[in-house]
Amino acid sequence: MDEFYEKLSTDSTYVINILNTDCPYLDIPFHFHPETEIMYMEKGSGTRFVGDHSEAFAEGDIGLIGPNLPHVWKSDSVYRENIPGLTAHVQVVHFHDAVLKGPLAVLPEMKAINQLLFESQYGIKFFGSARENLEMMMKEMVKASGIDKLLQLIKMLDFMSKTEERQMLASTGYSKIMKSADFDRFDKAHRFMIDNFQTNIKLETVSSMVGMTPTSFCRYFKKRTKKSFHTVLNEIRVGHACKLLSEGKMNISGVGIASGFNNISNFNEQFKKIKGITPSHYIKTRQ
Structure with a gap:
């Protein structure tokens, strides 16, 4: 994006x-x-x-x-x-x-x-x-x-x-990035995550794209967002999943796959970690 x-x-x-x-x-x-x-x-x-x-x-x-x-x-x-x-x-x-x-x-x-x-x-x-x-x-x-x-x-x-x-809404780290000289590097990685979160994004792919090793990129990303790369990626995926669950057109397993999670167990775990409730409970709160 x-x-x-x-x-x-x-x-x-x-x-x-x-x-x-x-x-x-x-x-x-x-x-x-x-x-x-x-x-x-x-x-x-x-x-x-x-x-x-x-x-x-x-x-x-x-x-x-x-x-x-x-x-x-x-x-x-x-x-x-x-x-x-x-x-x-x-x-x-x-x-x-x-x-x-x-x-x-x-x-x-x-x-x-x-x-x-x-x-x-x-x-x-x-x-x-x-x-x-x-x-x-x-x-x-x-x-x-x-x-x-x-x-x-x-x-x-x-x-x-x-x-x-x-x-x-935005993390405190993101606002500070807007004032920093290396915003372009961060923004390139973040745009890639937003555009491709439904696919199997590899840390190595994103770090290579911005010219860093995976270890260096993880430190760089967390220093600026106060969150890990995978935490932010899962937040994007869960946000999309919430929209699909609210629409009620897909079952929970289908929503997880459509949001970028490779199995229902991981989807349930990450959803509860971020939203505090399970996907099935989330559906009930929207009914």
């Missing part, structure tokens, strides 16, 4: 820009930009990639993405089949966080928002009743204009900063 810098086509006369659009499916590249982003998936489903994190998303998904953090929401393959009425509807807010700095930043009332913006460098998703409240607030922002739009943004960020129903 290639990653690239995106220069947004925004109106420079405003500090907040909103994109409200319908499209057949989402298929933009893995990208980053200096603006902070609030992404609201009003309609659609697929897989969300934020830094080194991947996870299935569904209708109502809301995320806060900090400046220069690679990310993409990709629609499920069914959206490419031109089924009548099956489209993606997204609302995206872009803003420069500089508007919330300067004199505003030192106010006591801004302390929680400042912390939220710091956490956004890893990407944040919202769930539960917080997500439902943010859906309504997002719709209000889309309708607002002028100073009301800015006030609505501050209101949303204040709510985000106070809710406990939020989760950071």
